[in-house]
Amino acid sequence: MTDNELIKLPVDYLPVHVQASVRETGLVKWLLIIISTLFLGFFLFIPLITVFAEAFRKGIAEYFNAFSDPAAIAAIRLTLITALIAIPANLIFGLAASWSIARFNFPGKNILITLIDLPFAISPVISGFIFVLFFGLQGWLGPWLAENDIKIIFAIPGIVLATIFVTFPFVARELIPLMQEQGNEEEQAAMLLGASGWKTFWKVTLPNVKWALLYGVILCNARAMGEFGAVSVVSGHIRGKTNTIPLHVEILYNEYNFVAAFAVASLLAFLALLTLAVKSIIEWKYKHP
Amino acid sequence: MKFKFKKYSPLPGFGLTFGYTIFYLSLIVLIPLAALFFKSFSLTWHQFWDTVTDIRVLASYKLTFMAAFIAALINAVFGFIVAWILVRYQFPGKKFIDALVDLPFALPTAVSGIALTTIYSKNGWIGQILEPIGIKTAFSPLGIMIALTFIGLPFVVRSLQPALDDLDLEVEEAAACLGANCWQTFYKVILPAVLPSLLTGFALAFARGLGEYGSVVFISGNMPLKTEITSLLIISKLEQYDYAGATAIAVVMLIISFVLLLLINLLQSWNNRRVNNGGVN
Amino acid sequence: MSIIIHNISKKFGAFTALNNINLNIPTGHLVALLGPSGCGKTTLLRIIAGLETADTGKVEFEGDDYFSPVVYGKRIGFVFQHYALFRHMNVFENVAFGLRVKPRKSRLSKAEIKDRVFSLLRLVQMEHLSDHYPGQLSGGQRQRVALARVLAIEPKVLLLDEPFGALDARVRQELRRWLKKLHDEIHVTSIFVTHDQEEAMEVADQVVVMNEGKIEQVGTPEEVYHKPASGFVYNFLGNVNLFHGRIEHGQIHIGEISMEWPENELVINEDSHEQLKTATVFLRPHLLEIDKSPNYKSSFRAKIKHINAAGSQVKIELVASWGDSIVAEISHERFKELQLKKNMEVYVSFDKQNLFITPGLLT
Structure with a gap:
């Protein structure tokens, strides 16, 4: 109606x-x-x-010029690497968390759900900062890491960790409510029909949550590629080495190189539009199975 | 009878998935967070208190709270209208507007930050209209509010939409509301019914505004005592290698975030109870 | 395959769902677990299936001690009350599931699976809807797909939880007869749970009546109906008139009638060996007779309150002289012969042989 x-x-x-x-x-x-x-x-x-x-203020040529800068290419590369690590990590976690939370009853479940949502409640700057405190030179593991010549803060591992932290809940929070709502009778039926636990998961659970899963992943991806505050704190802003796309945009903007800044930013804006489009399609799919 | 942590289920995999969930949660979230609190214990109470009540810090709290609060308020009003038209009306371009509402979720904060700054600076599209009539937006508290309004809008709209969707008969009557009674219908029937959702949306937008960094840092101008938000202050402490100072301020902000999180959870359980009781309470 | 249930008890918190259940189900039988909601029948079924664990006791399948929580590979066909069809698979894929998830060694070839699935779909008359999804099917169709799905794994035991509970009356009638016929064809040991006594009587060849976590009686439909082991069973298996009587000097007094009743029968409280002062008397409506004048010794006066002549029998609601409401059922011929009207005073009589009496008060 x-x-x-x-x-x-x-x-x-x-x-x-x-x-x-x-x-x-x-x-x-x-x-x-x-x-x-x-x-x-x-x-x-x-x-x-x-x-x-x-x-596009100064034309198409100038627009594409922004991407010929090696620092821009390095930033795109680093962003892709970060997302490629953060998404699978949080995807596996999301599946494990939703299976244990939505399929079993145990005390303290609501506390666990709240803890999983915690990173959303924490300011991005603080999210980055806690890793500086943990791995940085003045931090807990800093001296030991320096002795063994392992760099985490102001290096790629720190950026990946901070990104995983800020995108931590995305997949889990899409899956848990849906799986709780669906209940586990279909899985019980599958097991009684002779399917093993793995087969039940692959053939029954996963197909039933595939759209929510995809939804969680694209939101996770958008945030992973676009995170600014947390990554800014841990990156050290070493041009061409530890800059992601958003950090590269910041540097260009602060150098008054507006066309290049917006050109690189347009990549992220395009990604955002793509995310919204996929999200709309998934919502449509969900309503019209 | 032996105590069992988990109730029996014919499905396998609890040990593995629960164990991994706890392990990963501890590794990524809990242990690093605990590190922050432990670090703050290395400060004396005096040091801690002096840091978090420094005049520059106090100014940043005031600015952050005010801007986040006003932005959340603006979002509560306009977000309500947006949610209302999306739920109640059919009009061309509705799908587009519905999708657009999520833009602040999807658009990286740095991108929205530089875009808003460009629009509201004195040469920008809107800035060049406002500046001559004496309204300074970019590099002023007003700019911060605009950025936080941008960031917080989806929270209010997305919290309200399902609640408005659930209203049926009352809304029928309200949609056919009768002249002078229109307002009464609104604040006696509709508003109380969706109040928990509205407050949840407001609290979510407010909480997000308190911690926001990327979209604010460009438009605020970052002048100490005037347009310096708390997140930025933490960063500048860090850049001066004042880890102790940064920790103290971060702990205060974290505790405020946790209190808000608790409040939001309470609001949501209030809402759930109302829904489960058929909205009698 | 026969099923033997030993001393099964189960508590949910403070609530006792099952209290020391012992039951023997021989191979090939079709058994109904019958009882009101909350009597533990579904819990018992789920324990047999391995979907739930018992606190104490065990379930044996043909001497094969089975108490492992691992439910797969046991070839137990379980049909869920709401069918639990895989919503993302069509009818064919649902039925094929159990065949496709077998280990490669014992799995049939694709062509064989297809043949088997279609022969099952023919059996449940769902061949023409093989490419439909569960969301596109009616309740009765889903039920038949759920049955075909469990039959595909050639179950040694078939367990059905309220198989007709979610269907409307007409489809329910049809499926009952169909299930009975199906069982006659495949002869697999089957247990189904129901709260509908008519359903249990019509379909099962053995009925297990349960109440408050205990088994009240096990027997054929005729046995439980005609020789109920307790007032509960008598009460649960059909419409019943229930009277409370006083016991004095070997006599039961109900209102103005009294009957001789040997004191050593029934009316002893097992715990205290004290003689009880009260008894509950049950009588089915069709066993009551109505007359215009008293003809038996055990007849009493009553007034007609309401007459319902729509049905195979005429249902008459009366009020006894001492105030109890009574329902009687008489044939249409007898009704015409007596020319009964509302508010008419009549005499109600019964044969003492047909009474069912239990000690104490039962409501």
Whole structure:
């Protein structure tokens, strides 16, 4: 049933004086839609357009020029490496956590769910900072790491760790509520039909949560590639070595190299649009299985 | 009878998955977080108190809280309207707007930061209109509020949408609301019904605003005592190798985050109870 | 394969779901676990399947001691109340599942699996819907797919949890007869759980009546109906009139009637050996007779409150002279002959042979 039907249908049944005021809702409706559109336009749409407008301000050649910079290429590479480690790590965790939480009963379950969500509640700067405290020179493991010549902070491992931390809950929090809602009768049925635990998981559990899983992964990916605060604290900003795409954007912007900054930023904006598109498709798929 | 941690289930794999969950959670989240608290114990109470009540730090709290609060308030109002039109009305471009609401989740904060700064600086699209009439947005607290409004919007809209979707009969009547009674219907019927969701959305947006860094750092200008948010202060302490100072401020912010998290959980369980009781309470 | 259940007990917190259950189910039987909701019948079924563990006791399959929580590979066919069909697989894939997940060595070839699945789908009359998904099927169709799915693994035991519970009355009737016929064909030891006595009587060849975690009676449908072991069984297996009587000097008094009842029968409290002062008397509505004048010794006066003549028998609600409500069922011929009307005073009589009496008060 569409919303239009909901509003139009009752009109015929209402007394005349009420019908008039129902027609007024049409006015209210469009007023609210216009307010929303203006608000979203100012706060969301214009910033989005600005990224692309600024990126192409000096033409296409200048736009692509930004990507010939070796530092930009290095930043893209590092971002991809980081995402390629962080996503599988959090994916495996998400599957393990959702299986243990949604398929079994044990005390303290709600506390565990809250703890899994914890990284979302923590400021990105603090998320990075805790790793500096742990692995940095003045940190707990710092002296030992320095002795053995292992670099974590101001190096790639630190960036990966901070990224894993900030994207930690994404997959798990998509899977847990869905699997709890679906219940485990299908898995019980599969096992009684002779399937082993693994086969039950691969053939029954996974296909039932595949869209939620994909959803969690694309959100995790968007955040992993775009994380700024946490990564900024642990990276050390060594150009060409420990800069991810967002950090590279920051450097270019602070050097007043706006076209290049927005050109590189447009990559991330494009990724965001792709994420939103995939998300919309998944939501549609979920409603029309 | 022997105490069993887990209730019996015919499905296998609890030990492996539960063990791995605890292991990974400890390794990535709990142990590093604990490190922060242990570090703060190395400070004397005096040092700690002096650091977290320093005038520059206090100014940053005030700014961060005010900006996050006002931004969350703006989002509560406009987010409500956006959620309302998305749930109640059919209009061209609705799918686009629905998708656009999630943009702040998907767009990296650094990108939104430089985009907002460019728009609201004095040569920008909006800045060049506002600046001549005396409204300075970029590099002022107003700019910080704008950035936090951008960041927080989806939280309010996404919290409210399911709640508004669940309203049925009351909303029918409200949609056909009668002139002067319209407002009464709104704040006597609709608002109480969706209040927990609205407050949850507000609290989520507020919590996110308190810790936000990427989108604010460009537009704020970062002037100590004026436009320096707490997250930035932690970073500048770190850059001066003042780990103790950074730790103290971080601990304060973390505790505030945890309190907010607790509050949000309470709000959500309140909401769940109401839903399970058929909304009688 | 026969199933022997030894001393099974199960508690959920403070609630006793099963209290020392012993049961022997011979090969090839079709057994109904019958009882009101909360009597432990589903818990017992789940323990037999291995989906739940018992606190004490064990389940043996044909002497093969089975108490392992590992449920797979046991060839136990379990049909869930809500079918638990795999929602992302179509009917064919659902039925083929048990054949496809076998270890490679014992797995059939693709062509053989296809043949087997289609022969099963023919058996449950679902051949034409093999490419449909569970979401597109009706309740009865899902039930039949669920059955075909468990039959695919050639189960040694078939367990069904409220197999007709979620269906509407007409489909339920049809599936009952169909299940009975199916069992006659494949003859696999089957247990089904139901709270519907009619269903249990019609389908099963052995009925296990359960109440509050205990077995009240085991027997053929005729046995449990005609020779109930307890007031509960008599009460649960059909409509019943229930009277509370006083016992004095070998006589039971109910309102204005009294009957001789030997004191050494039934009316002894086992624990205290004290003589009980009360008894509960049960009588089925169709065993009551209505007359315009008293003809037996044990007849009493009653007033007609309501008449329902829609049905194979005429249902008459009366109020006895001492105030109890009574329901009687008489034939349409007798009803016409007597020309009964509302508010008419009549005499109700019964044959003492048909009474069922238990000591104490039962409500």
